[in-house]
Amino acid sequence: MSSLIDLRAADLLLSVIETPDAVISGSVLDGYYGPISPVLKGAGILQPKDHSRAAVSLVDHEDEPVNLIWSPEHRVYGYFSPSAGWVSVPGNQLATYRVNFSMLLDQLFERLDFSPRTGPVELVPDLLWEIGDARLPGRSKRTSVWIGRRLGDPTIWKRFIDAARMRPAPGLRVVLSFTAGNRLPTDVHLGHTLIAVRDVADHNGLAIAPELLAARVATGSQLNDDLITMAADGASLTVRGARYSFSGSKQRAIIRQLYDAWKSGNPELLTAEVLEIAGYSTSVNTLAKAFSGRPDWRDFISEEHGRCWMFL
Template sequence: MPDRRTPGRGAIMLLLDVLETPKASIAGIAARQFNREIAELASAQLIKPSGHMTAGADDDDRPREFVWCPDSSSYGYFSEAEGWAPVPESDIASFAVDLTRFLSVVTGKFRLSGMATSMSEPTGGLWNLGSARFGRRPRRNPVMFARRMHNASVCNAVESAVRRQGNAERMVLLTTTQAELVPAFPRSCEVVSLWDVVDFEKDLLIDPNRIAARLSQRPLAGEGDLQVIADGKLVKFFGETFRFERGVKQREIIRYLFKEYQNGRLLVSSAQIVAELDYPPQTRIRDIFKNSPAWSKLLAEQNGMCGFCLDRERSGGPDGG
């Protein structure tokens, strides 16, 4: 059986760094410098050989193309001065992270529902990992993984993909990008840098309780950003004030959404709201707020889900049409 020893601190740190490279790989002299760490990662089946570099530079930093020579059974390049110049295989060896294996190890304690699936190219930046229940939270949270979020184009693509998911529960977005390099993200998504939750002295397994703490330690909106006052007659939302002094049903819906929001649910099924508030089955929430300036500014519907427009500062909010 293969040896799956737990990588040490240096190897884990190297692994997270390599995952931030475009191809999630390390090669050549850089790989040789971390020979011990790569051996640990290979032993744990987290990294595997991925061929050889095809181009590089010689000792004088001149560009060279590395090829295989059957006659000498070696890799090397042709030099005008020396002819065939062999290159040690260790100098051009390439290693790539096994992303599927890495994600299964990192989330080994999550009891995820579903299989990890890539939402981009094989070496891509975004994976859907399913959902998990963290701590004593009553509902499961969707979990995704992204890398290279320091890159603006990658981050924008990840954010767009996250928004398209339309999850009712707050999303947990794991990333190998260090937290200080991740741009501001929608409040409906808790970005968790592995650098902050991995125990480098122990192993790669993330303790689900650390995620639960992250989900519970801060409100979904900043203090004062969302206030429901006087039993729903007045709502203060990101500096704007909305009044519902005469709309009984409007206040009921506002109170219902706010209660769910406090329990961590950002979106609620419109059908569920209608049923639990004992409205006629054909009731449409958008009709109740038809003439209210709050619709599409304070709350809106999207794909049969209703909630506060917590991300409208950045995206224009849920589709109120």
């Protein structure tokens, strides 16, 4: 895909993807994006959907749409111009082009190693897809990958959260978003890391670069300027620039719970509940026992009177 689509074409495609119906009129596509139009059509990513009855004025107000009418005399659609009279609109400009998501996703993930590569599963119609489990550079376990569009819309964001709750991530889940990073919500669902496609795409186009994706996963979402950030699987936490790593799955489960509570604005949790959810036996009844052998957790976690919380 990167060999076919340059940066300008990728930017246009991302803007079309974020429209409600993922469509663009032929008149706008050819009128304003003439050099780019053949690239996206040739790649099969923009395909004709139906015909429009409006177009961009070809002679008067170049940036204003005009309604089209059928001319029995000329046997074409067009409009009357005050300055030029009847103006025929070429047939190719009547078409509406829609993003072919099947083709797009196939090319977008062509460089990632999925097993098995069974094709996307639509979780929310036309908005959210499960791609599969990918092997990322530097990670021993495969990583669940989803992708969605228009996640900056509160209604669609809620549908994504509902889907995530219905299909809990067994470990880390990467959610790629066609929406720009500065428009994404910061309250990411526990166990998920949200990354904008543009941030991990090949510099020459839109194909996801495995090395960039792996690097972003390792450092966390970084969608804002929080003084505490966490990798989605709880493997590392960065507090005021200092990075702490956690190798055990149970310790990571503790970190995820405390971080999620800190992000919510209600940081205090019952220690017993945190340990139970993390999978510890009843003999481990304090965080001091859970983190036995490493005192650095006290740099950002407090525990007293049966409660625990993350702090700055």
